[in-house]
Amino acid sequence: xxxxxxxxxxxxxxxxxxxxxxxxxxxxxxxxxxxxxxxxxxxxxxxxxxxxxxxxxxxxxxxxxxxxxxxxxxxxxxxxxxxxxxxxxxxxxxxxxxxxxxxxxxxxxxxxxxxxxxxxxxxxxxxxxxxxxxxxxxxxxxxxxxxxxxxxxxxxxxxxxxxxxxxxxxxxxxxxxxxxxxxxxxxxxxxxxxxxxxxxxxxxxxxxxxxxxxxxxxxxxxxxxxxxxxxxxxxxxxxxxxxxxxxxxxxxxxxxxxxxxxxxxxxxxxxxxxxxxxxxxxxxxxxxxxxxxxxxxxxxxxxxxxxxxxxxxxxxxxxxxxxxxxxxxxxxxxxxxxxxxxxxxxxxxxxxxxxxxxxxxxxxxxxxxxxxxxxxxxxxxxxxxxxxxxxxxxxxxxxxxxxxxxxxxxxxxxxxxxxxxxxxxxxxxxxxxxxxxxxxxxxxxxxxxxxxxxxxxxxxxxxxxxxxxxxxxxxxxxxxxxxxxxxxxxxxxxxxxxxxxxxxxxxxxxxxxxxxxxxxxxxxxxxxxxxxxxxxxxxxxxxxxxxxxxxxxxxxxxxxxxxxxxxxxxxxxxxxxxxxxxxxxxxxxxxxxxxxxxxxxxxxxxxxxxxxxxxxxxxxxxxxxxxxxxxxxxxxxxxxxx
Amino acid sequence: xxxxxxxxxxxxxxxxxxxxxxxxxxxxxxxxxxxxxxxxxxxxxxxxxxxxxxxxxxxxxxxxxxxxxxxxxxxxxxxxxxxxxxxxxxxxxxxxxxxxxxxxxxxxxxxxxxxxxxxxxxxxxxxxxxxxxxxxxxxxxxxxxxxxxxxx
Numbered sequence: 206x207x208x209x210x211x212x213x214x215x216x217x218x219x220x221x222x223x224x225x226x227x228x229x230x231x232x233x234x235x236x237x238x239x240x241x242x243x244x245x246x247x248x249x250x251x252x253x254x255x256x257x258x259x260x261x262x263x264x265x266x267x268x269x270x271x272x273x274x275x276x277x278x279x280x281x282x283x284x285x286x287x288x289x290x291x292x293x294x295x296x297x298x299x300x301x302x303x304x305x306x307x308x309x310x311x312x313x314x315x316x317x318x319x320x321x322x323x324x325x326x327x328x329x330x331x332x333x334x335x336x337x338x339x340x341x342x343x344x345x346x347x348x349x350x351x352x353x354x355x356x357x358x359x360x361x362x363x364x365x366x367x368x369x370x371x372x373x374x375x376x377x378x379x380x381x382x383x384x385x386x387x388x389x390x391x392x393x394x395x396x397x398x399x400x401x402x403x404x405x406x407x408x409x410x411x412x413x414x415x416x417x418x419x420x421x422x423x424x425x426x427x428x429x430x431x432x433x434x435x436x437x438x439x440x441x442x443x444x445x446x447x448x449x450x451x452x453x454x455x456x457x458x459x460x461x462x463x464x465x466x467x468x469x470x471x472x473x474x475x476x477x478x479x480x481x482x483x484x485x486x487x488x489x490x491x492x493x494x495x496x497x498x499x500x501x502x503x504x505x506x507x508x509x510x511x512x513x514x515x516x517x518x519x520x521x522x523x524x525x526x527x528x529x530x531x532x533x534x535x536x537x538x539x540x541x542x543x544x545x546x547x548x549x550x551x552x553x554x555x556x557x558x559x560x561x562x563x564x565x566x567x568x569x570x571x572x573x574x575x576x577x578x579x580x581x582x583x584x585x586x587x588x589x590x591x592x593x594x595x596x597x598x599x600x601x602x603x604x605x606x607x608x609x610x611x612x613x614x615x616x617x618x619x620x621x622x623x624x625x626x627x628x629x630x631x632x633x634x635x636x637x638x639x640x641x642x643x644x645x646x647x648x649x650x651x652x653x654x655x656x657x658x659x660x661x662x663x664x665x666x667x668x669x670x671x672x673x674x675x676x677x678x679x680x681x682x683x684x685x686x687x688x689x690x691x692x693x694x695x696x697x698x699x700x701x702x703x704x705x706x707x708x709x710x711x712x713x714x715x716x717x718x719x720x721x722x723x724x725x726x727x728x729x730x731x732x733x734x735x736x737x738x739x740x741x742x743x744x745x746x747x748x749x750x751x752x753x754x755x756x757x758x759x760x761x762x763x764x765x766x767x768x769x770x771x772x773x774x775x776x777x778x779x780x781x782x783x784x785x786x787x788x789x790x791x792x793x794x795x796x797x798x799x800x801x802x803x804x805x806x807x808x809x810x811x812x813x814x815x816x817x818x819x820x821x822x823x824x825x826x827x828x829x830x831x832x833x834x835x836x837x838x839x840x841x842x843x844x845x846x847x
Numbered sequence: 848x849x850x851x852x853x854x855x856x857x858x859x860x861x862x863x864x865x866x867x868x869x870x871x872x873x874x875x876x877x878x879x880x881x882x883x884x885x886x887x888x889x890x891x892x893x894x895x896x897x898x899x900x901x902x903x904x905x906x907x908x909x910x911x912x913x914x915x916x917x918x919x920x921x922x923x924x925x926x927x928x929x930x931x932x933x934x935x936x937x938x939x940x941x942x943x944x945x946x947x948x949x950x951x952x953x954x955x956x957x958x959x960x961x962x963x964x965x966x967x968x969x970x971x972x973x974x975x976x977x978x979x980x981x982x983x984x985x986x987x988x989x990x991x992x993x994x995x996x997x998x999x
Contacts, residue, residue, distance in 0.1 A: 215979070261958030264890025451959075458956040590890045 242350035243336040243357060244394065244405075244425035250504065251440035252404050252428035258441065261448070266434075268588040271596035272603065274432035276341040278401045281312050285338055287345045288364040288371065290314075297371040297786065298361045301386065305335075314349055314360055319388040320419070333358065337393070337430070339401060342366065342601075343652045344377055348393050354423035355408075359389035365653075376762035376786050379650060379725060379845040391418045394425040399505055400485040402427035403436045406504040412497055437481050437586065439468040439509045468509040470586075475577035479568075480513035482580040483559030488545060488552070488846070489517040490534060523550030523564050544844050547648075547672040551660050553726060554845040555651020561659030567617070576617060578661070583608035614640040630697050636681065636739035646677035647733060650726055651847040653766050655733040666691040667703045670710060673727055673839075679715035680734045683744040686817050687715045709834065714817050720752055721834035725761040725843040732756050732764055736771030746775050747810035748818050751826075754799035757783060758792045761843070765792065772799060777806045850924035853934050858916035864909030864941060871902045871949075897952025897960050905945035908974070912941060915981065927984035936977035943970030 237245045248254050259266040269275055279285040288305075290312045295303040304315040312335040321328035333349035337357060340346055345364040348357040362371040375386060395413035398405030405427035407413065428435060435441050444466040448454050457464055463472055470481040484507050491497040496516065500506065506516045513519065518530050522542050525531050534541050545554045552560040559580070562568050567578035585592075588599040592606050607613065615622040618640075631637025643664055647655040662668075664676040666687050678690040687703075688711040694700035709718050720731045734740050735753050753775070756768035765785040772778050781802070783795050812824030819827045819834075848856075875898060878886040886895055915937060919930075927933055943966045950963020 215975075263892040263958060264888070265957075267889035454956075454959055455962070458959060459962075590884070590888060 242334070242352065242355065243348075244355045244398065244402075244427060244430075246429050247426045248404075248428040248442075249426075250404065250428075251442045252435050253441045253445055254403075254429045254435070255433040257445050258434045262434075264590065265587045268596065268599075269434065269586070271588070272586070272600045273340075273342040274436075274586075277339065277432050278397070278427075278430040279338045279341070280430065281335045281338050281347065283307070283310065283312075285341070286312065286347075286364075287341060287366055288347075290335070295362050295371045298373040298386075299786075301361045303360060303362060314347070316360065319358055319361065319386075320351070320390050335360065339393070339397060343654075346374070351390055353419050354421075355394065355425045356391055356418060356423045357393040357425075359392065361386060373762075373786060376766070377653060378847050379729065379761065379763045379843055381842045381844055382760045382762070391423075394423060398425055398427060399500070401432070402430050403433040404428040404440070404504045407501045409501060412494065412501055432485070436485075437468075437470055437509055441467065470509060471581055473510055475568075475571070475574045475579045477510055477512070478581060479559060479562060479579045480511075481509045482584075483513055483519070483563075484509075486556060486580075487513075487559035488520040488554075488557045489513075490520060490530075492516075492518050492530065519560070519563075520545075521550070521560055521563065522546050526550070540842065540844065545846055547674045549668060549672050549674075551648075551658065551662070551672070551674065553649055553674070555649050555656050555847055558659035561649070565659075565661040567661050583613050611638075611640045614644070630693075636743075642681065642739070643677040646675070646680050647737075648674050648680075648730055650729050650763075650845060653763055655730050655767075663698075664690070664694060665700070666694065666706075667701075669715065670703055670706065673719065673723060675715065675719055675727070675730055675734070680730070681737070681740045681743045683716040683731075683734060683740050684714050684748070684813075684815065684818055685744075686710065686712060687718075688712070690715065712817060713819060713830070713834070717752060717819060718834060720756070721831065722837045722839060724839040724841055725759070725764055726845070727839075728756060728759060728761070728764045729767050732767040732771055734771075736767075736774045738774075741774070745813065747807060748813040748815070748820065750775055750778060750803035750806075751800055754796050754803070757785075757796045757799060758789065762786060776810065777802060848931070850919045850930060853924075853930055854916045854919035856916070856934065857912040857919070857937065860938065860941065861909045861912030861914075861916060864905055864912060868902055868905030868909060868945060871898075871905065875899065875902055893955040893958055893960055894952040897948050897955070897964070901945045901948035901952070904948060905941075908937075908941040908944060911974075911978075912937060915977075918981070918985075923985055927980065929980070933977050933980045933984070936973040936980070940970045940974035940977060943967065944974065946970075 238247065246254065255266065255269070276285070290305040290307050292307075293305045295305060301317050306313050306315075313332060314335050315330055315332045317328040318331040319328075333351065335347050336350045337348040338345050339348070343366055345366060347360040347363070349360065350356075351358045359374065361374055363374050363377050364370075365372050365377070373386075374389070375384075391409075391413070393401075395407050395409065398407055406425065408424040408426065409418075410416075410422040444464065447466045448464070456462075463469065468481075470478045472478075473481070484505075491500065496506075507513060519525075520531070520534070520542070522531070526542070531542075545552060545557065546560075547553050550564065552558075562578065562580065565578060571577035583605060584603045585599075585605045586603060588594070588596060589605075592599060594606070605613075607616075611622070611625075621628045625638055626633050629635075629638040629643070636642055641657060644661050645657040645659065646664075648658045649656050664678045666676060668674060669676045669679070669687060676690065678693070679685060679687065682690070688706060691700070691702050691706070695702055709722075716731050716734060719727045723731065732753065735749050741749075750772065753768050753772045756764050757772070759765050759768065762785060769781075769783040769785050772783070773781055778799070781799065783799075784791065787795075807824065812820070814820050814822040814824050816827065819831050821827055875886070885891060886898070915933075918924075924930065947963050947965070947967035947970055948960075951960030951967070953963065954961040
């Protein structure tokens with residue numbers, strides 16, 4: 206072989222390798238495009254998908270991959286599902302049995318056709334391939350291919366992860382009783398796609414709700430299923446293109462300069478950075494039909510770093526309840542605000558934490574941007590290398606390590622740190638000295654549990670009386686009255702006494718008044734509080750069971766579920782068996798059983814002859830008062846948009 | 848320096864290189880064994896890649912040095928027009944390639960190695976040059992030993 210030939214071969218080999226690297230693109234999406242029966246992942250509009258991010262940002266990719274943002278929407282596979290499909294019969298939805306099976310790698314369900322048009326005596330049985338899932342943390346919802354374009358339908362039962370059981374889909378949300386099961390076909394395409402994917406596009410041929418779904422062409426797609434990198438950092442193709450140059454990358458590294466081709470939410474000002482989260486964790490509406498039509502075709506126009514309100518109306522009753530936009534929304538649905546906000550404008554449904562944040566004094570009244578509370582003051586979207594927790598522990602709420610305790614607040618409120626017990630009037634290790642418990646109590650509901658209010662506030666009996674929202678004091682001191690709380694707040698913080706207080710508010714446990722008189726949302730909050738170890742320590746447990754058991758036959762499934770969960774935390778009830786979706790007779794029977802068990806236990810556990818707990822001195826119930834309060838129950842329709 | 852001196856140099860370097868970089872392999876395995884986050888955490892993926900490359904290249908270059916030393920010792924030296932250039936190139940590659948990879952993993956920028964990586968291309972060019980001169984020199988060299996007359 207001549208020297209020239211050797212050089213030529215070497216040059217060709219090297220050139221070939223470089224040419225392949227330069228011209229080859231990301232793996233072909235052709236197979237995904239060929240899928241016709243479900244929404245597809247198809248990056249457009251400058252988006253690229255997280256596949257492109259991993260090579261340069263392996264640590265960030267890994268922590269995102271371990272998060273529940275990643276698994277918010279998944280293709281239904283043997284690996285992604287949390288339930289068994291191995292020839293399983295699911296009878297948990299009364300009158301709507303399902304049979305689930307695997308066919309090779311595919312998952313299939315036989316069910317009553319949710320889109321039955323009413324012809325014939327009963328809905329026909331249909332067999333559909335389950336193609337996608339929503340959620341993996343608390344619940345998992347299953348979507349099947351309807352066979353009409355990319356339109357998805359929803360299985361009538363969902364999987365409750367913690368309980369490892371199927372429950373009716375409707376029982377998983379705060380949903381008014383006695384409303385018939387309706388088809389959820391199209392919900393994913395039109396609603397879920399906007400926040401449970403990255404840059405989703407509904408792509409119905411006419412806007413959602415204007416024409417029957419099955420007469421439309423449906424071509425739903427997203428850049429990526431799940432909430433991925435570009436949801437928070439914006440479209441990445443320009444960033445990827447620019448940074449294919451090592452010279453550019455090293456110039457940025459060495460000069461520690463921000464990369465202008467990509468949005469880093471932590472470098473945005475406080476308002477803009479919180480809006481990145483608020484795009485999904487806030488309640489919003491389109492300004493008009495034109496905006497909705499445009500989003501239907503092109504996806505939502507908001508990009509991280511934009512001013513959120515430029516392209517959408519943030520529903521915030523405390524500031525915009527008198528605007529024409531809000532009035533129009535209320536004229537279309539009178540419950541639009543009432544279902545999600547307390548009467549003073551504080552949000553009460555989960556998934557709307559941004560609405561709580563922007564009404565918080567730490568956000569509104571910050572002296573400068575550096576001191577303004579943002580989502581990232583407490584949360585971190587990527588587990589830091591110094592975080593000693595496991596991925597799973599971090600992913601539960603994505604809190605920073607320093608935000609797990611009082612550090613979240615005391616960074617700014619350092620003066621209080623020096624005199625913590627003087628401020629809280631509780632022991633330093635007491636749950637009463639936790640900033641969160643008083644200023645972010647569990648007054649927001651969603652996903653069969655309560656979560657902390659994300660609107661920072663101070664305990665106020667006046668607010669509790671006006672709105673019905675329990676305050677932090679009475680959520681722990683379940684056996685105390687509003688008057689008791691008002692007295693302490695006055696003594697400790699000079700908080701004025703409420704202008705007026707009813708006899709019940711002065712003399713009966715605030716928790717019991719809310720439990721007996723409150724609406725379903727209030728009952729759920731109180732039911733959960735009864736299961737709180739802190740509340741049980743502060744209030745004693747030997748009086749709780751009869752009241753919690755009252756909720757075992759509540760008309761709302763969600764309230765019954767939470768009540769049963771709390772009941773099992775009480776001494777003697779650990780093994781109490783209860784099916785919250787059982788028949789009314791079964792539930793009533795279990796309620797009586799719980800009451801009987803409590804009567805057997807109370808002689809051992811001691812009686813509370815406390816009138817505030819609606820007991821006579823001998824421990825018997827003050828029945829007429831309980832009946833009176835029960836008869837005053839707020840039975841308004843409660844339907845949270847969780 | 849005579850061909851024998853060069854042979855001696857590269858055999859010595861080769862075996863030392865094998866010792867050092869096989870030793871590095873043992874250290875890396877130990878880091879695996881004790882699950883040391885400094886090396887194994889996903890956020891340190893770049894360091895892991897760089898040090899694995901340092902281990903692999905160092906070991907391989909040790910073997911190449913030995914092969915070159917043996918080649919000279921076997922009498923394939925006559926065709927090498929500039930033995931010094933080959934030797935210096937191979938030596939430079941043997942130092943720069945593993946050193947560059949190792950240094951690139953000490954301090955790095957997420958998915959990008961540290962600045963030490965800049966010496967790797969230089970080392971790669973030196974290695975290619977040395978290999979080219981060895982390969983082409985062999986073609987122009989003397990007859991294979993088996994064709995030489997036996998001196999008995």
